[in-house]
Amino acid sequence: MSRYSLASLVRHGLTGHRDWQPAWRDPEPKASYDAVIVGGGGHGLASAYYLAKNHGLNNIAVLEKGWLGGGNTGRNTTIVRSNYMLDGNAKFYEHGMKLWEGLSRDLNFNVMFSQRGVLNLAHSKGQLETFRRRGNAMRLNGIDAELLNRDQAAAFVPGMDVSRNVRFPVEGGLLQRRGGTARHDAVAWGYARGADQRGVDIIQNCEVTGIRRDQHGVTGLETNRGFIGAKKIGLAVAGHSTQLAAMAGVRLPIESHVLQAVVSEPVKPVLDTVVTFGAAHLYVSQSDKGELVMGGDIDGYNSFAQRGNLPVIEHFAACLVALFPQYSRLRILRNWGGIMDMTMDGSPIIGTTPVPGLFLNGGWCYGGFKATPASGWVFAHTIATGQPHALNAELSLDRFHTGRVLDEKGAGPYPWQH
Amino acid sequence: MKKVPGPIHGSTEGNNVMLLIPCPHCGLRDQTEFSYCGDATVTRPATPEDADDAAWIEYLYMRDNPKGPHDELWQHVHGCRQLLRVGRDVTNHEIKAEDPS
Ligand SMILES: Cc1cc2nc3c(=O)[nH]c(=O)nc-3n(C[C@H](O)[C@H](O)[C@H](O)COP(=O)(O)OP(=O)(O)OC[C@H]3O[C@@H](n4cnc5c(N)ncnc54)[C@H](O)[C@@H]3O)c2cc1C
Numbered sequence: 001m002s003r004y005s006l007a008s009l010v011r012h013g014l015t016g017h018r019d020w021q022p023a024w025r026d027p028e029p030k031a032s033y034d035a036v037i038v039g040g041g042g043h044g045l046a047s048a049y050y051l052a053k054n055h056g057l058n059n060i061a062v063l064e065k066g067w068l069g070g071g072n073t074g075r076n077t078t079i080v081r082s083n084y085m086l087d088g089n090a091k092f093y094e095h096g097m098k099l100w101e102g103l104s105r106d107l108n109f110n111v112m113f114s115q116r117g118v119l120n121l122a123h124s125k126g127q128l129e130t131f132r133r134r135g136n137a138m139r140l141n142g143i144d145a146e147l148l149n150r151d152q153a154a155a156f157v158p159g160m161d162v163s164r165n166v167r168f169p170v171e172g173g174l175l176q177r178r179g180g181t182a183r184h185d186a187v188a189w190g191y192a193r194g195a196d197q198r199g200v201d202i203i204q205n206c207e208v209t210g211i212r213r214d215q216h217g218v219t220g221l222e223t224n225r226g227f228i229g230a231k232k233i234g235l236a237v238a239g240h241s242t243q244l245a246a247m248a249g250v251r252l253p254i255e256s257h258v259l260q261a262v263v264s265e266p267v268k269p270v271l272d273t274v275v276t277f278g279a280a281h282l283y284v285s286q287s288d289k290g291e292l293v294m295g296g297d298i299d300g301y302n303s304f305a306q307r308g309n310l311p312v313i314e315h316f317a318a319c320l321v322a323l324f325p326q327y328s329r330l331r332i333l334r335n336w337g338g339i340m341d342m343t344m345d346g347s348p349i350i351g352t353t354p355v356p357g358l359f360l361n362g363g364w365c366y367g368g369f370k371a372t373p374a375s376g377w378v379f380a381h382t383i384a385t386g387q388p389h390a391l392n393a394e395l396s397l398d399r400f401h402t403g404r405v406l407d408e409k410g411a412g413p414y415p416w417q418h
Numbered sequence: 419m420k421k422v423p424g425p426i427h428g429s430t431e432g433n434n435v436m437l438l439i440p441c442p443h444c445g446l447r448d449q450t451e452f453s454y455c456g457d458a459t460v461t462r463p464a465t466p467e468d469a470d471d472a473a474w475i476e477y478l479y480m481r482d483n484p485k486g487p488h489d490e491l492w493q494h495v496h497g498c499r500q501l502l503r504v505g506r507d508v509t510n511h512e513i514k515a516e517d518p519s
């Protein structure tokens with residue numbers, strides 16, 4: 001498999017770009033593997049990549065029921081940040097941030113990681129104080145954080161309405177300059193190509209319908225392409241964690257909910273950072289194509305429909321025009337939804353399960369895209385060694401039994417509130 | 419609470435832009451008048467003093483999360499303020515009111 005470089009681009013240019021090789025193979029499934037990852041989103045593919053790269057496993061497969069990155073990986077608003085307060089989350093996401101910073105080079109694939117900054121706006125003195133607390137917690141964990149006052153926020157985001165006589169005036173904000181956005185598809189494709197180069201079989205159009213186990217643990221998977229034996233199974237199926245875990249008799253502290261996003265028609269560059277509105281809920285950035293990409297809360301009731309309703313869109317559109325009145329005549333070009341597995345404390349679950357050989361990577365709630373590299377890194381470690389990595393030790397499934405939950409918002413066991 | 423006379427179907431078909439939830443007291447009303455209160459099948463341990471950790475964990479954290487019909491609670495906060503038990507298919511949002519008693 002050839003490396004991508006300026007030289008290869010020029011070489012292929014000379015032959016009219018007609019002889020590029022596919023970026024990964026399309027193999028038939030083997031009868032059995034040492035390890036099988038279910039789910040060909042960013043997390044599953046990154047896990048396979050690091051299993052091969054960091055742990056030398058190459059008799060492994062990724063099974064995807066549709067196409068690579070067709071789940072939440074290809075549906076998200078691509079915000080990358082590590083601005084968490086609790087240790088168990090902060091160190092994990094910061095490891096992810098460090099991996100993002102070297103990812104394009106490591107994968108030899110441009111994931112278009114753009115550290116344009118993520119600014120969380122505060123709209124009252126009290127809110128700014130809670131941001132100060134989170135910023136200090138971040139800095140104690142070695143993560144960059146800056147508290148901006150109103151003038152600094154206004155200078156950082158030209159065009160934002162910071163006037164006083166509005167319902168929710170901007171008081172300042174918490175800025176993580178190293179945060180930003182990345183190209184979602186490229187993350188899936190880059191990891192897929194890297195894993196494939198290291199011998200991982202990536203099998204699309206392969207839906208897992210059952211998990212076989214005996215008294216010692218898992219033995220393999222039933223799929224629409226036949227039975228596939230597996231000594232170890234890692235689940236990375238985003239919104240369907242409940243259903244896949246149930247195939248092995250494991251119950252999860254998860255509910256599935258729909259999260260929507262929209263893009264506007266494309267316009268010239270108007271916004272060069274990521275801004276979140278803190279009085280209600282909006283996050284917005286501008287894509288390289290010029291579209292404003294935005295989202296807000298989940299719809300707030302259990303859903304597997306991949307389709308939401310308009311109240312949430314109205315809510316975040318109202319935030320947008322409050323903050324940027326000049327965007328009010330932009331039209332929405334597309335909207336869509338993705339199914340999120342919301343956990344009972346709002347933090348993800350990566351680790352072992354009560355079934356030997358079965359590992360879980362799920363519960364990503366709103367925020368799993370940014371976690372993709374770190375999640376793959378620690379999940380590969382967990383699958384290869386049978387033990388969690390130090391960075392996902394606190395993200396275990398049994399925290400709901402020990403009571404050591406990681407509830408950043410303090411919202412309690414109501415998944416639609418996280 | 420009054421009994422719902424037969425199933426009333428809510429819908430998101432046609433020009434509707436949100437869930438329409440049938441309240442047995444107020445009729446078919448917009449989703450935005452309601453507050454979601456989650457899975458209606460979750461029950462608190464009957465005798466808390468005898469419940470072990472496993473029973474509390476099951477009650478507090480574990481959910482069936484079915485991909486299909488879901489029995490759930492909605493409170494009509496901007497209406498009669500009653501708590502309603504609603505059956506909704508979470509794969510297509512089709513709603514059917516159930517006996518709220
Ligand atoms: C609208 C929206 C906006 C978001 N915005 C952000 C954001 O700005 N920043 C951020 O960090 N996160 C964001 N997220 C969350 C983020 O997208 C996800 O947490 C993350 O992409 C999950 O990656 P994944 O690989 O676990 O899941 P997915 O990409 O969903 O991959 C799971 C795969 O499993 C497959 N699968 C399911 N069942 C089976 C089966 N039985 N057999 C085989 N395959 C199966 C699916 O087809 C799917 O491809 C957002 C999500 C949505 C929906």
Ligand SMILES: [Zn+2]
Pocket residue numbers: 441442443444445494497498499500
């Ligand atoms: Zn009512």
